Amino acid sequence: MSNKIKVDLGNNSYNISLIENFKASVTKFASSTESQCMLITQEEIFNIYKNSFNELSDLANVNIFIIDQGEKAKSFETISLIVNDMARNHFDRSSLVFAVGGGVVGDVAGFAASIFMRGIKYIQYPTTLLGMVDSAIGGKTGINLQNGKNLVGRIYQPIAVEIDTNFLSTLPKREMNAALAEVVKYGFIYDKEFFEYLKTNFAQIDSKDMNVLQKIIVQCCEIKGDIVSQDENENELRMILNFGHTVGHGLESFNEYKNLLHGEAIFYGMKCALYLSNKFGKLSDKEYTSSIQFISKFDLPKLSINDKDKFINFVKNDKKFRDKKIRFILLDEIGKSRISEDISFDQIKESLSVL
Numbered sequence: 115m116s117n118k119i120k121v122d123l124g125n126n127s128y129n130i131s132l133i134e135n136f137k138a139s140v141t142k143f144a145s146s147t148e149s150q151c152m153l154i155t156q157e158e159i160f161n162i163y164k165n166s167f168n169e170l171s172d173l174a175n176v177n178i179f180i181i182d183q184g185e186k187a188k189s190f191e192t193i194s195l196i197v198n199d200m201a202r203n204h205f206d207r208s209s210l211v212f213a214v215g216g217g218v219v220g221d222v223a224g225f226a227a228s229i230f231m232r233g234i235k236y237i238q239y240p241t242t243l244l245g246m247v248d249s250a251i252g253g254k255t256g257i258n259l260q261n262g263k264n265l266v267g268r269i270y271q272p273i274a275v276e277i278d279t280n281f282l283s284t285l286p287k288r289e290m291n292a293a294l295a296e297v298v299k300y301g302f303i304y305d306k307e308f309f310e311y312l313k314t315n316f317a318q319i320d321s322k323d324m325n326v327l328q329k330i331i332v333q334c335c336e337i338k339g340d341i342v343s344q345d346e347n348e349n350e351l352r353m354i355l356n357f358g359h360t361v362g363h364g365l366e367s368f369n370e371y372k373n374l375l376h377g378e379a380i381f382y383g384m385k386c387a388l389y390l391s392n393k394f395g396k397l398s399d400k401e402y403t404s405s406i407q408f409i410s411k412f413d414l415p416k417l418s419i420n421d422k423d424k425f426i427n428f429v430k431n432d433k434k435f436r437d438k439k440i441r442f443i444l445l446d447e448i449g450k451s452r453i454s455e456d457i458s459f460d461q462i463k464e465s466l467s468v469l
């Protein structure tokens with residue numbers, strides 16, 4: 115297993131590396147410049163890894179900046195605080211940003227780096243499983259608006275993604291479990307062999323077996339890196355990463371982002387997408403049944419959709435529309451996906467019966 119994966123994007127190419135000590139990596143990058151650098155993280159993470167952060171803040175050019183927990187951190191207000199702090203501390207075009215956290219930190223830090231002085235370099239240090247397999251890779255950065263998640267942002271690639279899997283030892287089980295939705299998704303949309311591997315190793319995954327988790331992380335990075343390399347700006351292929359997300363995002367909004375983590379909503383969304391792939395597409399009964407059985411092994415909170423029309427209105431508000439047409443990701447078979455414009459809102463409503 116190689117510990118380095120190249121995301122091939124011409125001049126914007128970078129490596130994803132599995133590392134053993136994030137502190138040593140930050141120190142190395144910080145010593146590569148004389149300019150001021152900013153390490154962006156959150157209080158919960160800071161408190162767990164206080165000793166390492168304190169040592170890093172002793173470096174002459176590393177400033178630690180704490181952002182809020184949760185989605186509320188993904189705001190213009192946070193971005194304004196960050197870039198003003200950079201200006202006050204005389205950051206320049208050679209300054210670096212270190213994003214040490216999950217998807218929230220990565221999205222905010224990447225967006226701030228992308229706009230300060232029209233773009234300074236940043237490095238992703240994902241600390242959640244979701245960050246390691248998904249959000250730190252591919253350069254999507256952004257913040258939320260009152261009317262929707264991730265509505266403002268840029269595609270702006272990091273110069274490196276440094277993955278220290280030791281962070282997973284402190285990640286709550288529910289966060290781990292939810293992130294596995296994106297892991298399973300890669301199997302569904304791109305790699306049948308990987309899907310079989312996940313099925314066979316479910317017990318090891320559930321008990322946080324680090325050897326198995328590292329293999330999975332590497333495989334996910336390879337798949338996402340491959341997809342992003344072929345379609346950085348999400349014109350076509352990259353859209354398959356949205357498998358399960360049309361219904362998933364609808365569920366998140368319907369539940370007002372309470373009681374349901376993103377990955378949990380995606381597990382449910384994938385169930386609906388599998389139903390539609392079987393009933394209105396080419397997915398065989400056999401693969402449909404085995405897929406639903408596998409998803410059902412993951413712990414998910416109870417769901418109640420009392421008003422299906424209200425739910426569908428949330429689906430209609432999602433970003434995955436082009437020219438008013440819904441672009442739904444279906445599986446033809448496990449490991450093979452496609453974009454369909456033939457799925458109707460009534461069919462989506464019908465698919466809720468599988469939940």
Ligand SMILES: NC(=O)c1ccc[n+]([C@@H]2O[C@H](COP(=O)([O-])OP(=O)(O)OC[C@H]3O[C@@H](n4cnc5c(N)ncnc54)[C@H](O)[C@@H]3O)[C@@H](O)[C@H]2O)c1
Nearest residue numbers: 156158216217218219241242244245248249254281284285
């Ligand atoms: N940019 C992308 O391509 C992309 C892709 C998927 C999701 N996202 C975004 O990612 C965000 C979700 O990311 P997430 O699931 O990582 O959630 P998160 O960033 O909110 O982190 C989850 C929680 O775990 C805590 N935490 C992080 N690392 C920890 C650790 N090692 N030990 C203990 N606690 C830790 C965090 O402080 C937070 O409270 C959403 O905003 C979503 O929109 C972005």
